[in-house]
Amino acid sequence: MNAAARLRDVSWQAVFGHDEPYPEQADGxxxxxxxxxxxxxxxxxxxxxxxxxxxxxTAGIDRVxxxxxxxxxxxxxxxxxxxxxxxxxDLQTINRALPDDWxxxxxxxxxxxxxxxxxxxxxxxxxxxxxxYDRCEGLRERTRNLVGDGGExxxxxxxxxxxxxxxxxxxxxxxxxxxxxxTAGEPTPYLPETAEYGDTEYCPFYATFLDDVPDDxxxxxxxxxxLTEKGHVDPAELVRLSAGYGTCPHSVMGAVLPHVExxxxxxxxxxxxxxxxxxxxxxxxxxxxxxxxxxxxLEPRVRDLVSDGVAxxxxxxxxxxxxxxxxxxxxxxxxKSTAGGDGGDAASSADADLVRGELDDADVTLRExxxxxxxxxxxxxxxxxxxxxxxxxxxxxxxxxxxRLDDDEIPLREPEEPAVDELTxxxxxxxxxxxxWLRAESVGAVVARILNEAEDDDVRRAAPAVxxxxxxxxxxxxxxxxxxxxxxxxxxxxxxxQSWRRAYNARLALHNCVPGEAxxxxxxxxxxxxxxxxxxxxxxxFREVTGLDAxxxxxxPVEERTYGLSFPREHRASFxxxxxxxxxxxxxxxxxxxxxxxxxxxxxxxxxxxxxxxxVGMPNYAEAxxxxxxxxxxxxxxxxxxxxSGDDATESLKDEFxxxxxxxxxxxxxxxxxxxxxxxxxxxxxxxxxGVPIIDTSSPRTRALRTAYxxxxxxxxxGGRSGFETALTVPAVRKARQxxxxxxxxxxxxxxxxxxxxxxxxxxxDSVREYLPEPERAEFDPVSPDLLGYGVERFWSSTDDx
Numbered sequence: 001m002n003a004a005a006r007l008r009d010v011s012w013q014a015v016f017g018h019d020e021p022y023p024e025q026a027d028g029x030x031x032x033x034x035x036x037x038x039x040x041x042x043x044x045x046x047x048x049x050x051x052x053x054x055x056x057x058t059a060g061i062d063r064v065x066x067x068x069x070x071x072x073x074x075x076x077x078x079x080x081x082x083x084x085x086x087x088x089x090d091l092q093t094i095n096r097a098l099p100d101d102w103x104x105x106x107x108x109x110x111x112x113x114x115x116x117x118x119x120x121x122x123x124x125x126x127x128x129x130x131x132x133y134d135r136c137e138g139l140r141e142r143t144r145n146l147v148g149d150g151g152e153x154x155x156x157x158x159x160x161x162x163x164x165x166x167x168x169x170x171x172x173x174x175x176x177x178x179x180x181x182x183t184a185g186e187p188t189p190y191l192p193e194t195a196e197y198g199d200t201e202y203c204p205f206y207a208t209f210l211d212d213v214p215d216d217x218x219x220x221x222x223x224x225x226x227l228t229e230k231g232h233v234d235p236a237e238l239v240r241l242s243a244g245y246g247t248c249p250h251s252v253m254g255a256v257l258p259h260v261e262x263x264x265x266x267x268x269x270x271x272x273x274x275x276x277x278x279x280x281x282x283x284x285x286x287x288x289x290x291x292x293x294x295x296x297x298l299e300p301r302v303r304d305l306v307s308d309g310v311a312x313x314x315x316x317x318x319x320x321x322x323x324x325x326x327x328x329x330x331x332x333x334x335x336k337s338t339a340g341g342d343g344g345d346a347a348s349s350a351d352a353d354l355v356r357g358e359l360d361d362a363d364v365t366l367r368e369x370x371x372x373x374x375x376x377x378x379x380x381x382x383x384x385x386x387x388x389x390x391x392x393x394x395x396x397x398x399x400x401x402x403x404r405l406d407d408d409e410i411p412l413r414e415p416e417e418p419a420v421d422e423l424t425x426x427x428x429x430x431x432x433x434x435x436x437w438l439r440a441e442s443v444g445a446v447v448a449r450i451l452n453e454a455e456d457d458d459v460r461r462a463a464p465a466v467x468x469x470x471x472x473x474x475x476x477x478x479x480x481x482x483x484x485x486x487x488x489x490x491x492x493x494x495x496x497x498q499s500w501r502r503a504y505n506a507r508l509a510l511h512n513c514v515p516g517e518a519x520x521x522x523x524x525x526x527x528x529x530x531x532x533x534x535x536x537x538x539x540x541x542f543r544e545v546t547g548l549d550a551x552x553x554x555x556x557p558v559e560e561r562t563y564g565l566s567f568p569r570e571h572r573a574s575f576x577x578x579x580x581x582x583x584x585x586x587x588x589x590x591x592x593x594x595x596x597x598x599x600x601x602x603x604x605x606x607x608x609x610x611x612x613x614x615x616v617g618m619p620n621y622a623e624a625x626x627x628x629x630x631x632x633x634x635x636x637x638x639x640x641x642x643x644x645s646g647d648d649a650t651e652s653l654k655d656e657f658x659x660x661x662x663x664x665x666x667x668x669x670x671x672x673x674x675x676x677x678x679x680x681x682x683x684x685x686x687x688x689x690x691g692v693p694i695i696d697t698s699s700p701r702t703r704a705l706r707t708a709y710x711x712x713x714x715x716x717x718x719g720g721r722s723g724f725e726t727a728l729t730v731p732a733v734r735k736a737r738q739x740x741x742x743x744x745x746x747x748x749x750x751x752x753x754x755x756x757x758x759x760x761x762x763x764x765x766d767s768v769r770e771y772l773p774e775p776e777r778a779e780f781d782p783v784s785p786d787l788l789g790y791g792v793e794r795f796w797s798s799t800d801d802x
Contacts, residue, residue, distance in 0.1 A: 012062040015105075017054055017093035024563040025051045025058075031559050032059035036071070036289055036528035040557030041548065043295075043539065044532040045773070047565035048745050053083070053090045053293070056530045057262070060289040061094065061105055064261050071289045071527055074262045077270055078293035079301050080676030084109065087264050087293070088234055095231045107232035108256050110265035110280070116239050116249040118183040118205060124192040131458070136250070138458030139194060139203040146197055147210065153197060155211035162195040162204035163246070184236050186244035205248040209255075212247060219255035222247065227259060258282045267292075267301045271522055284522070290529035294676070296536055296734045299515060299545050306518045309486070309509040310469040312501065315380050317462035318444065322373040325450050328352040329366055355450055362446040372443045375432050376466065382426055383508065386410060386485060387500050402503040410485040413478070415703035418711075421483040423508070424473070437474035440467040473510055479711060482511045482704035511701055513708035520547025524556065534741050535734040537562065537773040541726055544713050564775035567747045573795035575754040576769070576780040577603050577788055578761035582619065582691030590626045599785055600690045601630045603756045604664075606789040608635055610752055611796060612662050612685025617669040617739040619693040627690065628666040635664060642667035658683050669693035674739035686752035687743045692759055692768055694732040702728070733771040736760075750799050752792060755780060 012029050021029070024046065032042040036059065046052045060074030076087050088109060095104040113136055114120045119127040127135045147155045181192040188205075195204045212222035224245040233241070233256070242249040257263065257280070269280045276284055292298055328351035359366060390410045391398045398405060412421035427437070444467025451461055473483070486507040487500075495502035512518065523529075523546075536542045539560055543549045552558045565572075579599035580586050586596040604627065608614050616631075618624040621644050628641040640663055642653055650672055657665045662685070667673045670693060695702055710723030736755060743751035755761075759768045761782035769777060783791055 012058050014099065015061045015065065015094060016058045017090060017097045021054075022049075022051055022566065024561075024566065025055045028052075028055045028561050028563070029059045029062070031561055032056065032530050033062055035557055035559045036060075036063050037069075038557045039286070039528050040559065041523070041528055041551070042530045042559045042561065043536065043542065043548065044530060044561045044563070045534065045536040045539070046532060046561075046563040047534055048741055049565065049567055049747065050563045052532045052534075053086050054093075056291040056293070056532060057087065057090055057094060059530060060291060061261065063289050065105075070287060072287040073258075073260065073283065074289045074291060075270065075283050075526075076262065076264045076291040076293060077267050078264075079267055079297045080294050082676045082678055083293050084264055084266075088232060091232045091262055091264075103228055104231035105262060106227055106230065106260040107262035107264065108238070108253065108260045109232075109234050110253065110257075110263060110269055111235045113250050115235050116242075116253065118181060118188060118239065118243045118249070119192075119194070121183045121239065122181060122192070124181065125194045134460045135458045136203075137460075139201065140206050141452065142200055142456075143202040143206050143210065146200060146202060147207075152200075155207050158195070158197055158202060158207040159204065159211050159246070161197065162207065163189050183243050184239040186240045188243045189246040203248070205243065205246065206251060208245075208247040209251040219251070220259055223252055223255055227256060232262070233260075254279060267298070268305055271302045271518070272305045284525050286525070286527040288526050288529075290523070290526040292529070292531040294533055295531040295546075296533040296542075296731075296738075297675075298519060298531065300731070302519050303512055303515040306515050307510060307512045308469050308472045309507050310466050311508075312380065312383055312506040314462045314466055315376055315383070315508075318447075318466040319373060319376045319380065321447050321451060321461060321463045322369060322376065322443075324455075325355055325447050326366065326369050326373065329355050351454060354454055358446055358450045358453070362442065362449075364442055364446050368439055368443055369447070371436060372440050372467075375427075375436050375440070375470075378430060378432065379423075379427075379508075382423070382430075383485065383506060387487065387504070387506055390485075391500060398500075399498040402498075402500075405487075405489060405500070405503045407489050408487040409700045410487065411700035411704075412483045412485065415482065415700045416707045418479040418707070420478055423483065434474050437470045441471035443467055469508065469510065473508075476510065476512075480512060480514045480517075480708055482513055482701060482708070484509050484511070484700055511704070513705045514545075514712050516545050516547035516550070516712075518547075520550045523547065524551055524554070528556075535737040538730065538771060541721065541730050545709075545726060562773065564773070565744065567744055567749070569779070570798070571748075571750045572744050572779075573752045573791065574776075574779040574781070575752070575783045575788060575791060576761040577754055577756040577785060578758050578782050579603055579756055579785050581758050581766070582623075582756075587623075590622060597626075597630075600756055601627070601634065603754070603785055603788055604631060604688050604690065605634050606785075606792055607686050607688050607752055607754050608637070608664055609789070609792060609796075610686040612682060612751075613657060613679075614662075614664045615674070615679070615684055615687045615739070615742060616664060616666045617674050617687070617689045617693075617736070618666065619669060619691045621668040621671070623691075624666045624668050631664055631666065637661065638663045640665045642671060642673055644668075644671070669735045669739055670695075674735070674742065677742065678745070679742045680745045681749065684743050684751060686754070687740045688754045688756060689736045689739050690756045692729070692732050692757060693735045694728050697724075697728065729768060730771055733768050737772070737776070752795060753780075754788075 012033060028042065028044055035042045044052060057074065063069045063071040064074060078084055091105060091107050098104065114129045114132045117127065117132050117136060119125040120129065120132040146152055146158065179192060180187045181190055182188065190204045194201050209222050213219050214221045224247055225241045238253060239249045242252040263283060268275050270276065270284060270290065332352035412423050413419050444463035447463040448461035486509045488505045488507065489503065490505045492502055543558065548558050580596040582596060582600055588594055604616055616627060618627050625641060628639050632639045638661065640653060640657055642665060654677065657663055669689065705727050706723040709727040713726050714722045740753040740755065743753050758764065759766055760780065763769065772780065
């Protein structure tokens with residue numbers, strides 16, 4: 001950071017972006033600053049309106065700007081795009097409120113290549129969301145080869161030729177000027193196509209970036225704008241400033257990264273091993289103040305990032321890649337043998353020399369390549385055998401109608417009994433020992449290097465991913481990790497008609513059931529920070545499963561703060577409706593007419609008398625579809641159904657919900673509309689949660705997860721809660737609390753919140769009421785279904801009187 005930005009009289013009050021903080025904000029900022037000074041963490045559960053975003057940014061920037069502090073940057077991690085926008089907004093608010101003689105706080109939002117590549121953004125040069133990563137790597141590789149040691153030209157020549165293409169078009173006498181590529185509202189110096197030098201395609205944006213990097217190799221000099229005066233640079237501004245100048249926005253983003261005071265990103269920017277290793281590693285150190293927003297999602301998000309897997313099709317591609325590397329050497333050897341040693345086919349000999357040279361450099365033998373290929377081939381055959389055997393056992397006539405096949409799991413051990421998995425045992429019996437699994441990683445890496453050198457195509461090689469997964473399969477234990485074959489429903493017309501591969505994508509999956517150790521290890525690399533959400537309680541569970549207790553045991557302070565909803569209580573009505581539990585046993589099959597289903601529809605209809613939009617959250621999408629159909633028959637207002645779909649469909653549904661007359665929107669509590677969506681103002685009058693959204697407890701993966709948590713945190717481990725509570729019940733209640741938290745987003749907003757299920761209302765063996773924080777338990781008074789309508793009507797009458 002520029003030393004001029006360090007100020008002697010810095011205080012968090014000077015950094016804070018508003019005139020006065022809420023009392024909770026002031027307390028939280030001071031607690032975060034104190035914890036960070038001791039290399040510790042503050043854990044904050046703060047209801048909507050607490051100002052958590054400003055709290056965290058203020059504390060972090062205070063540490064960065066304090067001349068006596070060791071912190072150099074703030075790294076914000078969030079899993080919700082809406083929250084990312086909130087951090088950008090609050091950082092801009094901070095900069096507007098800074099004293100006139102202060103430099104603005106510099107910031108950067110991290111996004112993927114597809115969001116900043118000019119070609120991808122405009123859908124030209126054959127580059128789009130699907131191809132951008134492979135095409136980018138190929139273009140960069142060819143650009144470097146043209147200008148590297150032994151290359152044909154210089155970066156300056158490449159840049160000059162790309163820019164002169166425009167001049168050439170004008171000089172040719174064309175009646176209209178050249179068609180410049182424009183993006184982010186800014187024209188670039190280049191045509192919409194990639195450039196060529198001779199017969200070699202290259203990226204002129206990347207060539208310009210390389211040309212601007214000085215001989216000492218410091219890429220900061222290649223940034224085409226003054227970082228100290230810009231404040232926060234969002235993705236659109238980054239593209240405009242970079243592409244308009246003619247340089248690569250993604251490369252500029254990487255160059256800016258270590259030099260800004262605030263970096264906004266996603267969890268994978270800190271917890272995905274590949275991303276950290278290749279792009280954001282400079283941020284992961286003791287000079288970084290980390291902010292984990294939406295921290296109730298930290299555990300499931302990191303679980304996905306530190307799990308692993310490889311698809312059947314990827315195994316097939318890796319086997320083919322191994323063959324393409326092995327064959328040139330085999331052909332060359334055969335040519336020597338049959339032609340008296342004259343070397344055989346010239347092209348094969350050239351490829352063979354490349355292969356031999358790369359193998360020597362990597363200390364990998366041809367024999368090891370052959371053994372790995374045989375292993376991958378055998379693995380595919382065994383995968384095929386196991387899938388067919390599973391289908392024959394569970395659906396004997398599956399070949400007659402592949403359309404009946406649904407997503408499925410094939411466990412490779414008993415989920416409740418940690419042990420060596422069946423695939424590892426098969427491999428050992430087939431002569432593939434642990435060394436074979438581990439060796440696949442180095443073999444996969446060298447195969448990719450050889451093919452990238454020999455073949456002029458922009459594709460992501462399969463061998464490295466296969467090698468990494470196979471090595472991890474052998475390295476990881478059998479208690480925290482669960483191995484299975486995942487069957488994902490798909491359709492591939494190129495496969496044989498009665499082959500399961502026509503209907504399924506099979507995947508060898510390695511699930512990290514208990515990611516707390518990985519979370520603690522990564523958090524421990526930062527200097528300190530804040531973990532925050534509106535739904536973290538019970539705190540003891542959160543600290544256990546995220547590894548924070550382990551950090552505290554290692555001497556890193558962990559402080560806690562819980563701030564309840566501070567808006568006027570008379571602006572909200574909160575009901576815990578005592579109707580039959582919406583469990584699988586009680587509700588029966590979809591469409592069944594029984595007391596449980598009738599009671600839940602009746603309760604939602606009572607709340608739907610609210611004067612405004614109503615959000616209804618169900619345990620899954622199937623039950624959401626049932627509820628939407630039932631409500632459509634009972635209500636005289638439009639009922640919208642959110643189905644599992646892409647971002648565009650979801651955004652369109654939100655626009656329809658927010659516009660025009662009052663509506664009811666029914667969705668899954670495991671979807672995207674119950675977390676992170678801003679229902680500010682009068683967009684939402686009520687939110688209803690039916691049931692407790694516990695995931696399917698019968699799946700092998702869930703059973704393994706529950707067992708792992710029992711052993712680590714339950715009665716079999718060091719804690720006192722069962723694995724069912726820790727792994728399933730607590731996250732489900734947090735999902736419910738997130739949904740009802742959509743209603744009241746500001747001091748002037750009014751609305752109804754309802755938890756509809758006896759488990760929220762009263763004590764029982766499976767009650768979840770204890771998992772609500774004390775302030776919420778006090779507000780969500782149990783109410784019988786016959787009094788619910790009266791309570792809703794009385795609340796809205798009282799607000800009309802006001």
